[in-house]
Amino acid sequence: MASIASVSDSPPERHYEWQVLDLMRHIWEHGDERVDRTGVGTRSVFGAQLRFDLSDGQMPLLTTKRVYWKTATREFLWFLTGQTNIRPLCEQGVEIWTDWPLDRYRRETGDAIARADFSARIVADAAFAAQWGDLGPVYGKQWVDWPVYEPLGDGTFRRREHGVNQIADLVAGLKANPGSRRHIVEGWNVAELDAMALPPCHKTYQFHVAGGTQGKGRLNGLLYQRSCDLGLGFAFNAWSAALFIRMLAQQCDLEPGELVWMGGDVHLYLNHADLVEEQLARVPSGSPRMAILRRPASIFDYRIEDFEVTGYKPGAAISAPVAV
Structure with missing residues (x-):
């Protein structure tokens, strides 16, 4: 008679990051090559779904490259203020939105100012920031x-x-x-798209409470992205969506459940070949966790110091150009 397999004989649970790498490989090998808004060109698929368990402090923090989760968190907290000027971000050393105002400044003035000098002037000169640092009614304004x-x-x-x-x-x-x-947050305000530096990519969030009749409910969240740069933007988008769920769960006395991520046009830029090949050569490892160290009075009162990540030992950072 065959023996019953012990727990130790069971195959290990597949690391959550493999689904991201599998999607990346599929896009790179089989994606439709397209001409895009930036002129760089992409390989793209239409329609994708990933799922991440957020129980026990788990977060979809990529390990095959270093993700600067504090930068992503600062950006998300800035969204919650409703501000649309990059000055508060630049003051914190967050430059992920600087390229759009910088591009406009260079086009309209003819001044080939360096990025670092532009950002420094945004911080030092309030009038200059007011004139050149605004992004229009992006994300937080709509939220x-x-x-x-x-x-x-x-x-x-x-x-x-x-x-x-x-x-x-x-x-x-x-x-x-x-x-x-109807627990929905929407960023796609059709009437104001033309006034935005970049129309919202992570445009729609929906939330779902499960298991509330059997004890403390679990908060699940779904993010729909109309457009996703899987090589660069996704790491921040997934982190921020999971962070949103965790913050809401704390504020509403719920347990974090699952993040469901859905992408419309999911793509890799053709000039990111080195990034893609390097990341696909790496193997996911570890299980990073995030703790929220304080419960503020409202969801608008969190600070960067309230979040702590442990168990995160990623591969080296992989840099690539941003297509503006």
Whole structure:
């Protein structure tokens, strides 16, 4: 009679990062080669889904290359302020949004200023930052101040001083009606897309509370990205979406559940061959965890010091140019 396999004989659980690498390899080997907005060109697939377990402090932090999770966290906290000027980011050494204002400044002035000098001037000169550092009504503006217009009775409309705070409404809704199917945060404001430096890529978030009738509910979150640069942007997008779920769960007395990531146009840039080949040659390892060290009074009061990551020993950073 065959013996029953012991627990130690069971195959190890597949590392969460393999699904990302599998998608990357599939795109690089089989993706449709396309001409894109930037002129660089991509290999692309349409429609992809990844799932990440967030229980026990787990986070979808890539290990095959170093991900600067503090930079991603600072960006997400900046979104929650509703600000649209890069000055607060530059003051913290976060330069991930600098290229768009810099490109506009160079085009309109003819001044071939270095990136570091431009960023330093944004920080030092408030008037210069006001003129050249604004991105238009991107992400955070839509999240916490979606514009509302009121009819004046004469066929014209006036913009209300304070718009819809989707984040505050989301927290209130999760607490009051966890079973709702309307726990959504949307960034794709069609009327204001042309005013944005970059229309939202991670455009729609939806949340779902499971298991609430059997004890403490689990908060699941789904992120839909219309466009995803899998080589560069995805690492930040996945981290931030998981961070969002963890913060909401803490504020709403729920347990973190699962992040479901969905991509529309998921692509790799043709000039990122070295990045792709280097990352695909590496093997995922470890199981990084994140702890939230403090529970602020509201979701808008978190600070970078409130987050601690342990067990993260990634491969070296892999740099690549950003297509603006």
